[in-house]
Amino acid sequence: MILPDDDPALWRVEQSDYLVRNPWLTVRQDAVQLPNGGFIPDYFVFEYPNWVNIIAVTTNGQLILVRQYRHGIAGVHYELCAGTVDPADGDSGAGLLLAAQRELLEETGYGGGNWQSFMSLSANTGTHTNMNHTFLATGVTWQQPQQLDLTEDITVHLVSPERALAIIDSGQMPQAMCAAPLLRYLLGRA
Amino acid sequence: MILPDDDPALWRVEQSDYLVRNPWLTVRQDAVQLPNGGFIPDYFVFEYPNWVNIIAVTTNGQLILVRQYRHGIAGVHYELCAGTVDPADGDSGAGLLLAAQRELLEETGYGGGNWQSFMSLSANTGTHTNMNHTFLATGVTWQQPQQLDLTEDITVHLVSPERALAIIDSGQMPQAMCAAPLLRYLLGRA
Numbered sequence: 001m002i003l004p005d006d007d008p009a010l011w012r013v014e015q016s017d018y019l020v021r022n023p024w025l026t027v028r029q030d031a032v033q034l035p036n037g038g039f040i041p042d043y044f045v046f047e048y049p050n051w052v053n054i055i056a057v058t059t060n061g062q063l064i065l066v067r068q069y070r071h072g073i074a075g076v077h078y079e080l081c082a083g084t085v086d087p088a089d090g091d092s093g094a095g096l097l098l099a100a101q102r103e104l105l106e107e108t109g110y111g112g113g114n115w116q117s118f119m120s121l122s123a124n125t126g127t128h129t130n131m132n133h134t135f136l137a138t139g140v141t142w143q144q145p146q147q148l149d150l151t152e153d154i155t156v157h158l159v160s161p162e163r164a165l166a167i168i169d170s171g172q173m174p175q176a177m178c179a180a181p182l183l184r185y186l187l188g189r190a
Numbered sequence: 191m192i193l194p195d196d197d198p199a200l201w202r203v204e205q206s207d208y209l210v211r212n213p214w215l216t217v218r219q220d221a222v223q224l225p226n227g228g229f230i231p232d233y234f235v236f237e238y239p240n241w242v243n244i245i246a247v248t249t250n251g252q253l254i255l256v257r258q259y260r261h262g263i264a265g266v267h268y269e270l271c272a273g274t275v276d277p278a279d280g281d282s283g284a285g286l287l288l289a290a291q292r293e294l295l296e297e298t299g300y301g302g303g304n305w306q307s308f309m310s311l312s313a314n315t316g317t318h319t320n321m322n323h324t325f326l327a328t329g330v331t332w333q334q335p336q337q338l339d340l341t342e343d344i345t346v347h348l349v350s351p352e353r354a355l356a357i358i359d360s361g362q363m364p365q366a367m368c369a370a371p372l373l374r375y376l377l378g379r380a
Contacts, residue, residue: 004257004345004347006345007257007266007345008257008258008259008266008343008344008345009259009343010259010264010265010266011259011261011264019210020209020210020217022232024232024233024234025217025234027210027215027217030261032261034341034343035343036340036343038340038341040341042212042214043214043261044214044215045261045262046262067194067197067198068198069198069199069200069201070315070316071201071220071222071233071235071316072235072236072312072314072315072316072317072318072319073312073315073318073319073321074200074201075200075315076197076198076200077315079315119361120361120364121364121365121366121369122262122263122364122365122366123313123314123366124262124313124314124365124366124367125260125262125263125265125267125269125364125365126260126261126262127262128262128263129262129263131263131364132366150226150228151224151228151230153198153199153224153225153226154198155194155196155197155198157194165377165379168374169379171309171310174310174311174312174315174321175311175312175314175315176311176312176313176314176322176366176367176369176370177314177366179311179366179370179374180366180369180370180373183370183373183374183377184358184369184373186377187355187373187376187377189355189359
């Protein structure tokens with residue numbers, strides 16, 4: 001893709017420090033020089049490992065959604081099955097695929113079928129260093145019971161494409177990283 | 191919408207403290223009791239004001255996109271025009287609309303036309319307390335030159351719906367909060 005000639009210039013990082021570093025949250029504070037002469041001494045970004053989620057379609061053409069409690073907005077909503085890429089998985093295509101296949105199997109009990117990389121998005125490009133990689137898995141079948149972590153309470157729901165669209169339309173899938181790839185799939189961009 | 195009988199239960203907050211409180215970042219640390227008996231002493235959420243973005247369509251049927259540098263992923267990409275809701279705006283429908291109209295005018299110079307609430311999403315339901323509210327503005331026209339803040343360097347791009355879809359397909363709009371509502375609009379769900 002040819003980029004516009006007048007494209008905004010990048011910022012230059014003058015100094016980086018960590019404001020918070022613990023197992024669940026890493027906040028980096030950058031002092032940045034802006035191309036137009038401005039200076040921001042405290043621009044904060046969140047360093048996370050990459051994430052994956054899965055548009056999983058069964059052999060019957062049903063989409064596999066999950067419901068779980070999310071503490072940011074303190075509610076339970078529909079989502080795609082999702083998870084974090086383990087450092088041991090690595091961030092190669094094969095590592096991301098491995099993480100996605102493991103998450104689908106553990107959270108929903110489904111697996112097999114054909115897998116392809118579908119779309120990569122950011123939760124917020126201004127603040128997050130990581131990306132969420134969506135895989136499309138078609139022809140998946142039930143393999144085994146769920147294997148949930150102690151902090152996980154996840155229900156599994158097989159829905160038609162029409163019902164998935166109604167769920168998004170009615171605001172029952174507020175997670176943007178789920179709604180965007182699912183809408184793109186429903187638009188026929190596979 | 192009727193919810194499933196087996197819906198996951200909510201978490202109970204036992205204690206809340208602020209780990210970080212400054213003008214650009216507020217991190218709250220909650221100690222939470224899980225329904226299944228688990229306990230998490232340090233679950234972190236980010237408290238932000240609500241955000242707005244705009245699917246703006248000109249009288250000629252062109253979509254108004256912007257490009258700007260985003261420091262999380264350290265790159266320049268296509269986005270919808272977006273901004274933060276000022277506390278003075280309030281979080282009523284009228285307040286959100288006011289914020290959206292102001293952002294479009296300041297960042298792109300376009301305004302007027304017909305406005306409607308289109309979709310509300312979260313950057314990450316697990317960690318963000320706020321929502322991003324998308325407005326659909328049709329029949330907008332050029333009103334005045336851009337009025338940018340010192341830290342803003344934003345270029346404006348009028349594109350066809352087909353070109354917008356090609357931009358998303360090629361990974362040039364990685365911001366999930368932009369891609370999701372734009373895909374839903376392109377799917378004809380207005």
